[in-house]
Amino acid sequence: MVIKTEPFVVNIGPAHPSTHGVFRMRTTLDGEVIVDMEPVFGYLHRGIEKLAEERTYTGCIPLTDRLDYLASMSNNLAYCLAVEKLAGIPVPERAEYIRVIMAELQRIASHLIAVGSFLNDCGAFMTPILYMIREREKILDLFEMVCGQRLTYNYMRVGGVSQDIPDEFLPALDKFLKEMPGWIDEYDRLLKENEILLARSKGVGILPRELAVNTSASGPVFRASGVKWDIRRADPYSIYDRFEFDIPTGSVGDCYDRYRVRIEEMQQSLRILKQAMEQLPKGEVRSDVPHLIRPPVGEAYGHIEAPKGELGFYLVSDNSIAPYRFHVRAPTLINLTALRDMMVGWKVADLIIIFGSIDICMGEVDR
Amino acid sequence: MTMAALPPDWPGGFWLHWGVFVVVIFVFVMATIMGFIWFERRAMAIMQARLGPNRAGPFGVLQPVADGIKVMLKEDIVPAKGDKVVHWLAPVVAFVPALMIFAVVPFQGGAILADLNIGILYIVAISSVTTVGVFMAGWASNNKYSLLGAMRQVASVVSYEIPVVLSIVGVVLLAGSLSMQQIVMAQDIPFILLQPLGFLLFFIGALAEINRAPFDLMEADSEIVAGFHTEYSGMKFALFYLVEYGEALAISAIVTTLFLGGWRGPLLLPWLWFLIKVILVFFVIVWIRTTVPRIRIDQLMALAWKFLFPLALINLIITAVEILVWPAGSLWVLVPINIAVMIVLVLLWSRFFKLGWGKVEV
Amino acid sequence: MKFERYGIGIAKGLSVTIRHLLRRPVTTQYPEQRLNTSRRIRGNELIWDREKCTGCATCAKTCPQGVIHIVTSVSIEENKYKVEKFEVDTGYCIFCGLCVEACPYEALFMGYAYERARYRRGELVLAEEGLLASDERKPSGYAHPEIAATLPKQTLLLDKDRGKR
Numbered sequence: 001m002v003i004k005t006e007p008f009v010v011n012i013g014p015a016h017p018s019t020h021g022v023f024r025m026r027t028t029l030d031g032e033v034i035v036d037m038e039p040v041f042g043y044l045h046r047g048i049e050k051l052a053e054e055r056t057y058t059g060c061i062p063l064t065d066r067l068d069y070l071a072s073m074s075n076n077l078a079y080c081l082a083v084e085k086l087a088g089i090p091v092p093e094r095a096e097y098i099r100v101i102m103a104e105l106q107r108i109a110s111h112l113i114a115v116g117s118f119l120n121d122c123g124a125f126m127t128p129i130l131y132m133i134r135e136r137e138k139i140l141d142l143f144e145m146v147c148g149q150r151l152t153y154n155y156m157r158v159g160g161v162s163q164d165i166p167d168e169f170l171p172a173l174d175k176f177l178k179e180m181p182g183w184i185d186e187y188d189r190l191l192k193e194n195e196i197l198l199a200r201s202k203g204v205g206i207l208p209r210e211l212a213v214n215t216s217a218s219g220p221v222f223r224a225s226g227v228k229w230d231i232r233r234a235d236p237y238s239i240y241d242r243f244e245f246d247i248p249t250g251s252v253g254d255c256y257d258r259y260r261v262r263i264e265e266m267q268q269s270l271r272i273l274k275q276a277m278e279q280l281p282k283g284e285v286r287s288d289v290p291h292l293i294r295p296p297v298g299e300a301y302g303h304i305e306a307p308k309g310e311l312g313f314y315l316v317s318d319n320s321i322a323p324y325r326f327h328v329r330a331p332t333l334i335n336l337t338a339l340r341d342m343m344v345g346w347k348v349a350d351l352i353i354i355f356g357s358i359d360i361c362m363g364e365v366d367r
Numbered sequence: 368m369t370m371a372a373l374p375p376d377w378p379g380g381f382w383l384h385w386g387v388f389v390v391v392i393f394v395f396v397m398a399t400i401m402g403f404i405w406f407e408r409r410a411m412a413i414m415q416a417r418l419g420p421n422r423a424g425p426f427g428v429l430q431p432v433a434d435g436i437k438v439m440l441k442e443d444i445v446p447a448k449g450d451k452v453v454h455w456l457a458p459v460v461a462f463v464p465a466l467m468i469f470a471v472v473p474f475q476g477g478a479i480l481a482d483l484n485i486g487i488l489y490i491v492a493i494s495s496v497t498t499v500g501v502f503m504a505g506w507a508s509n510n511k512y513s514l515l516g517a518m519r520q521v522a523s524v525v526s527y528e529i530p531v532v533l534s535i536v537g538v539v540l541l542a543g544s545l546s547m548q549q550i551v552m553a554q555d556i557p558f559i560l561l562q563p564l565g566f567l568l569f570f571i572g573a574l575a576e577i578n579r580a581p582f583d584l585m586e587a588d589s590e591i592v593a594g595f596h597t598e599y600s601g602m603k604f605a606l607f608y609l610v611e612y613g614e615a616l617a618i619s620a621i622v623t624t625l626f627l628g629g630w631r632g633p634l635l636l637p638w639l640w641f642l643i644k645v646i647l648v649f650f651v652i653v654w655i656r657t658t659v660p661r662i663r664i665d666q667l668m669a670l671a672w673k674f675l676f677p678l679a680l681i682n683l684i685i686t687a688v689e690i691l692v693w694p695a696g697s698l699w700v701l702v703p704i705n706i707a708v709m710i711v712l713v714l715l716w717s718r719f720f721k722l723g724w725g726k727v728e729v
Numbered sequence: 730m731k732f733e734r735y736g737i738g739i740a741k742g743l744s745v746t747i748r749h750l751l752r753r754p755v756t757t758q759y760p761e762q763r764l765n766t767s768r769r770i771r772g773n774e775l776i777w778d779r780e781k782c783t784g785c786a787t788c789a790k791t792c793p794q795g796v797i798h799i800v801t802s803v804s805i806e807e808n809k810y811k812v813e814k815f816e817v818d819t820g821y822c823i824f825c826g827l828c829v830e831a832c833p834y835e836a837l838f839m840g841y842a843y844e845r846a847r848y849r850r851g852e853l854v855l856a857e858e859g860l861l862a863s864d865e866r867k868p869s870g871y872a873h874p875e876i877a878a879t880l881p882k883q884t885l886l887l888d889k890d891r892g893k894r
Contacts, residue, residue: 008511010511010512016592017588017589017592018588018589018590030729032515032664032665033727033729034729035729036729055793056791056793058791058827059791059792059793059827060793061825061827062793062823062825062827063793119660120589121589122589122660122661123580123581123583123584123587123589123659123660123661123662124658124659124660124661125411125580125656125657126411126415127414127415127657127658127746130415130416130417131415131416134416134755134886134890137755137886138885138886138887138890141883141885141886141887142885144766144767144769144770144883145767145768145769145883145885146769147769147771148767148769148770148771148772148826148839148869148871149770149771149824152823152824152825154825154826154827162826162830162872163769163872163874166768166769166877168882168883172885172887175887175888176887179887186745189741189742189744189745190658190741190742190745190746191660191738191742192738193737193738193741194658194659194660194738194739194741194742195736195738195739196581196659196660196661196662196739197660197738198722198738199662199663199666199720199722200660200661200662200663200666202722202723203722203723203724204723204725254723291787291791291831344729345726345727345728345729346725346726346727347663347664347665347725348515348590348591349584349587349590349661349663349664350663350725351590352589352590410750412754413749413750413754414746414747414749414750415749416749416752416754416755416756417754417755417756418754418756418758654743654746654747655743657746658739658742658743658745658746659739659742713735713736714735717735717736
């Protein structure tokens with residue numbers, strides 16, 4: 001007797017515990033093996049790019065908070081850089097340093113969530129993510145101290161930052177920097193060498209170097225494929241050329257490499273933070289910027305190395321108080337390009353961890 | 368230490384003994400399952416730097432009761448295109464065998480519902496029936512996630528029965544009996560020392576059979592939502608939940624009986640020893656669940672057939688040879704030999720595993 | 730790739746989790762136990778100072794959500810604008826704090842409170858009287874360093890997480 005088998009279609013998402021938001025994967029399965037996968041997104045589309053066209057340049061900053069809500073500070077920074085480029089606004093020295101401190105703290109916070117939820121997707125029941133959220137909470141405390149919010153910071157302004165850091169910030173930051181390496185060691189002891197994690201993630205979901213370059217991937221996903229590409233070094237913005245740090249890269253481009261690259265980037269961020277804290281000068285934190293900015297007619301592209309990859313803002317000005325065109329180059333959307341190539345041939349369980357290792361944020365993918 | 372070989376002279380004869388013990392065991396098992404649910408949640412929470420349930424009752428011990436009340440008041444949803452009868456029957460089929468295991472678990476000398484002379488065989492047979500219930504649930508739900516979960520469950524139970532049974536046979540060889548009572552009485556040295564490899568294989572296999580981490584891929588919440596009980600709600604869901612913990616309790620009790628010397632121990636009351644050992648084993652299960660990630664279905668199969676199965680066979684042969692050539696001598700001599708054998712074999716077999724396999728060309 | 734780890738990694742992981750049994754949990758039991766928020770908290774609801782407000786409507790122009798409505802009339806005797814209506818629909822407010830920063834006369838403050846849930850949407854629309862400061866509605870130090878200095882110090886998890894039990 002011949003048993004007739006046929007592949008069947010499973011919709012993973014939009015409401016699924018581990019699609020990190022409202023992402024949907026229309027998967028064709030042959031038993032447990034993925035035969036085909038088609039990503040469907042747009043469930044969280046809020047029209048941010050269009051909304052921004054009728055807001056003032058300053059009024060757009062709260063909108064950028066809501067793109068990648070796990071890394072609002074980085075979004076603020078990228079947008080402010082673009083506007084400053086467009087209007088030619090200088091930034092005071094102290095503000096530059098504060099921005100770097102915030103962006104690097106944000107990178108650690110975002111990577112903590114990325115790694116934690118990746119490990120959670122691997123099935124380590126809540127433990128790693130809870131440990132990491134505990135440390136992220138300490139970073140959020142610091143953010144709350146300077147800007148009064150824990151998620152949508154809205155801290156950076158065109159030409160500086162909204163207000164100076166309070167007196168108690170630097171001692172707290174110092175304490176955090178002293179503690180954090182110990183915590184990272186603990187995460188490594190917990191799962192770095194775990195046999196099951198190695199078996200699950202080594203060699204799984206390989207993004208080959210060629211493909212990574214061709215799909216213009218960026219961020220830890222790109223670097224895990226073995227490319228030494230970091231906007232902080234490749235096109236130094238702000239004052240990143242003053243700091244010493246390494247760019248960790250992976251060798252193969254599998255899920256494990258992506259996880260390791262993120263952990264190592266956290267250590268590098270701690271290095272930058274230490275240097276920035278020592279060099280922090282005194283002075284103004286906000287240059288004299290008119291209340292309603294009217295940049296000259298033109299266009300500008302400001303990009304930074306956000307935790308998830310190259311985040312860019314492309315702005316066109318028609319000399320009015322609102323941008324004529326506001327486009328976001330969202331890193332996670334572009335990193336998703338190679339998703340199908342990474343997944344086909346693996347099992348359902350791998351689909352989840354490959355997807356988790358890319359570290360997406362639907363607020364940014366759908367905008 | 369002298370012990371009664373059979374249930375003691377129980378006043379009132381067979382039926383009274385039967386009736387009282389059924390009630391006592393049912394109450395005991397239910398209370399212990401409730402306790403275990405609370406214990407797991409609290410222990411896990413503390414290991415995760417949280418507090419865990421602490422509102423209902425002192426230290427939150429009444430949390431499972433509150434959950435039970437809530438779950439009974441919930442709407443019972445049956446999928447429109449599901450098989451209604453099977454959907455209704457599945458939790459019962461899964462739940463009853465999990466409870467029936469306790470019929471042969473000796474809580475202390477003589478405190479046993481039925482001292483079957485094939486006690487351990489009975490456990491092996493009855494515990495696999497739960498799988499039928501699980502598969503019925505997966506099939507009747509008419510849900511792809513449920514079906515995937517049920518298929519995984521069947522595949523893993525079929526594979527893991529073999530190493531589990533083979534490692535039990537080692538114990539039976541040493542004890543010379545299939546009766547749970549006799550196995551405990553034979554353990555002047557706990558069998559964990561005489562059968563270290565057998566214990567390891569049995570524990571891993573048992574974890575896989577009862578769907579505990581790292582083998583919980585039948586209900587892997589991050590992959591297939593909730594596996595076979597995705598479509599269950601209300602009391603039916605609660606029954607599956609009870610099955611999960613009932614099986615965990617049963618496995619803890621069996622490990623205690625087979626390898627840790629059952630109720631035997633100095634100073635304390637026998638049943639207290641039994642309870643302490645069961646809780647200890649359960650704590651280890653919880654501890655493992657807190658720490659390790661989940662393995663993949665093909666890796667699960669590979670572990671069963673390439674690692675546990677050959678090692679269980681070798682373990683059986685070694686045990687048999689030892690009993691043959693050293694029938695009357697002191698068993699203490701065998702302890703270091705067996706531990707050395709275990710270490711060598713595990714190291715040897717670990718070398719056969721590779722990383723990064725499992726991709727299928729499509 | 731060869732794979733010869735023999736369970737060492739799992740043992741390491743187990744040692745981390747077991748050590749947490751001796752560590753203090755970091756949870757705060759919220760309704761009973763409250764932490765001090767940041768001195769600059771952008772808490773619920775704007776607070777408006779009627780005396781300082783001149784009705785210039787800078788806040789309304791700055792608001793990215795457009796939730797501030799101001800109606801003024803000219804009062805010739807006093808030679809200034811008179812605020813007839815100052816209304817904020819806090820249901821639409823995103824608490825970005827731009828209005829507070831923009832106010833040239835320092836007449837707007839963010840609130841220090843954070844739990845002001847309402848039963849009806851209508852109750853979220855606050856007008857003149859409802860926007861004034863009171864004991865219940867304290868202003869926070871956002872963009873007002875002089876107020877920040879008077880508020881209690883923020884509790885940090887960094888200080889609270891003291892490790893061993």
